[in-house]
Amino acid sequence: MIPTNPNLKEYQQSFYLSAGECNPQCEMPLTLLVSRVIEVATNHANSWGVGYARLIEENQGWVLSRVTVEMKRYPRVDEWYSLTTWIEDYNRHFSQRNIEVATSDGEVLGYVRTIWVVINLSTRESVDISKLSYIANNVTSHPCPIEPQSRLRPFEPTRTTTYRFAYCDIDFNGHVNTLRYLEHLMNQFSMQHYNDNFIHRMEIAFVKEAYYDSEAKILIDDTDPMNVRLDINADDATRVRSRFIFQKRTN
Numbered sequence: 001m002i003p004t005n006p007n008l009k010e011y012q013q014s015f016y017l018s019a020g021e022c023n024p025q026c027e028m029p030l031t032l033l034v035s036r037v038i039e040v041a042t043n044h045a046n047s048w049g050v051g052y053a054r055l056i057e058e059n060q061g062w063v064l065s066r067v068t069v070e071m072k073r074y075p076r077v078d079e080w081y082s083l084t085t086w087i088e089d090y091n092r093h094f095s096q097r098n099i100e101v102a103t104s105d106g107e108v109l110g111y112v113r114t115i116w117v118v119i120n121l122s123t124r125e126s127v128d129i130s131k132l133s134y135i136a137n138n139v140t141s142h143p144c145p146i147e148p149q150s151r152l153r154p155f156e157p158t159r160t161t162t163y164r165f166a167y168c169d170i171d172f173n174g175h176v177n178t179l180r181y182l183e184h185l186m187n188q189f190s191m192q193h194y195n196d197n198f199i200h201r202m203e204i205a206f207v208k209e210a211y212y213d214s215e216a217k218i219l220i221d222d223t224d225p226m227n228v229r230l231d232i233n234a235d236d237a238t239r240v241r242s243r244f245i246f247q248k249r250t251n
Helices: 029-048 054-058 179-187 191-196
Strands: 009-015 060-071 080-090 095-103 108-120 159-164 197-206 215-221 227-236 237-248
Touching: 029 060, 029 095, 029 108, 029 179, 054 108, 108 215, 108 237, 179 197, 179 215, 179 227, 191 197, 215 237
Parallel strands: none
Antiparallel strands: 009 080, 060 108, 060 197, 080 095, 095 108, 159 215, 197 237, 215 227, 227 237
């Protein structure tokens, strides 16, 4: 149970990367990193007493809108690592939450920038959060050195794949889970590509929800295989926009 502390400006949690959690390159997969980001963000909100259990009383919930990851490397098998999170800024529409990823001995491996909104769960419309004092009281000047997410624009694809969203893609809200989108995007690259390169920077924007049994088109522009843009469309509407920047492995 997360202890309540309305004045906790930063929240840190440590983890151990087991073999069963690793990707084929014996390191933390990007999907697990994003899952951990959601976990520590949720726990930080819970420490303020404004997590899911509190917001659901008003038929509201936090929704992840954008994620930007930039890593020098990922935690490796049998390695302890920590995620430290804090609020950089907020306005009436969204909250900007950052995360630092580090080893147990303090080596900073990378950073994550996230954008969160509160929505009304019935109307799916955003809620004004400008008057939430627990956010205003906990904004911190802790720097996040990576660039904010770039403008993700439409593009002409070099190739397209299709997928129909199935049962395991759907979360408790009844729409496609954040991590499932990411998995489908990551699966557009070959094993050899991941053996040779790692995802140095990933940008993803969740534009509109997708649902069970919708046929998705995954649009890919890999003109530059080290800087690839991908969109997920379903029912003739853009659901996700993303960009993957790869870097050569050195070991």
